[in-house]
Amino acid sequence: MMDKAVILAGGMGTRMRKQDEAAGLTDDQARVAESGVKALIPIDRPFLDYVLTVLAEAGYKQVCLVIGPDHDNIRDYYQKQAPPQHLSIEFAVQAKPLGTANAVAAAESFAAGDPFLMINSDNHYPLDAVRALRDIHGPGLAGFERQALIDKSNIPADRVLKFAAADIDNSGYLRRVIEKPTAEQLAALGEPVYLSMNCWRFTPNIFEACRKIDPSPRGEYEITDAVQYCIDHLGERFEVIKSDSPVLDLSSRQDVAPVTALLAGTGVSF
Numbered sequence: 247m248m249d250k251a252v253i254l255a256g257g258m259g260t261r262m263r264k265q266d267e268a269a270g271l272t273d274d275q276a277r278v279a280e281s282g283v284k285a286l287i288p289i290d291r292p293f294l295d296y297v298l299t300v301l302a303e304a305g306y307k308q309v310c311l312v313i314g315p316d317h318d319n320i321r322d323y324y325q326k327q328a329p330p331q332h333l334s335i336e337f338a339v340q341a342k343p344l345g346t347a348n349a350v351a352a353a354e355s356f357a358a359g360d361p362f363l364m365i366n367s368d369n370h371y372p373l374d375a376v377r378a379l380r381d382i383h384g385p386g387l388a389g390f391e392r393q394a395l396i397d398k399s400n401i402p403a404d405r406v407l408k409f410a411a412a413d414i415d416n417s418g419y420l421r422r423v424i425e426k427p428t429a430e431q432l433a434a435l436g437e438p439v440y441l442s443m444n445c446w447r448f449t450p451n452i453f454e455a456c457r458k459i460d461p462s463p464r465g466e467y468e469i470t471d472a473v474q475y476c477i478d479h480l481g482e483r484f485e486v487i488k489s490d491s492p493v494l495d496l497s498s499r500q501d502v503a504p505v506t507a508l509l510a511g512t513g514v515s516f
Contacts (some may be wrong), residue, residue, distance in 0.1 A: 248379075248447065249305065250307075250308045250310070250360055250362040251308070251310070251365065252309075252312060252338075252364045253285075253366070256312050256314040257282070257343065259281070259282025261497050263280060263282045264498065268500075269498075269500050275287055275502055281319070283320060284368040287496060289502070289505060289509055292328075293368070294320075294367055295514040299513070301516070302330075302516040303515075304377040304380060306380070307332075308356075309330075309333050311367070313339060314340060315339055315341060321337055331515070333516050338353045338355070344466055345461070345468050346466075346467070346468060347459060347467035350448070350453075350469060350472070351457070351467075354450075354453045357448075357453070362447070363376060363379055364444070365444065365445050368495065369496070370509070371443070372489060372492065374489055375491065376388070379487055382487070384447075384483065384484075385446070385448055385451075385452075386486065387412060387447075388487045389441065389442065390490075391441075391490040392409075394492065395493060398491070398492035400504035400508055401493075405495075410426070412424075412440045412441065414486050418485060419484060420477065420484040422477070423442050440486065440488055444469070445493075452476060455475040456472045459475055492508075
């Protein structure tokens, strides 16, 4: 079974760096937020510890953290301060912040021809979703039911309504991911609507796709474009694993308090 996971942890954390006195952060939280390294925001333990715990519980064994060239604090933490007991952790460096597909491409040596899970470092994904992606054959996407995210997660409804939506065919496979869907596009999908929170199962074909796509209008290489290349040109079919469990999102300082409340009492073991 698939036991590799790639975690994108090299972003600049622009929204997290933005000052917000109303967020009520502790001094330690404010210090880490200023660095932009969302994965290390302390919620008793660094946020990424909780993410890794879910992966270990789901049966993953090998993890690659894709970090930026200046993110030695993440490397030092997992190599020196909190070395894992149940996971092996490697690091890949994304030389420049050129988008999610560019970040995934940095992990090609780690994948070594094997399928792998890809997730964000600033999202806490539910166990049922990451475990189910291990059990399928071929590539896949965890699709999270829109209303469940509104009801159960820390994410305000106005943000959820802007998230990328999955266009799913009658067989349960992905046609495309619709970025920033309009009301008309969402209505055409019907209910329930399933959203992408960047929780993917990839085959090695994703690396070819990452090399073939063009940059987006904002000059970045987007993983959704690479996925569409896999569908349109490489004949891959992405099975959509549907989940009504919450995903916790740690994008800005306003997210810290509600995520802290929702993780209260959660232990870590990775």
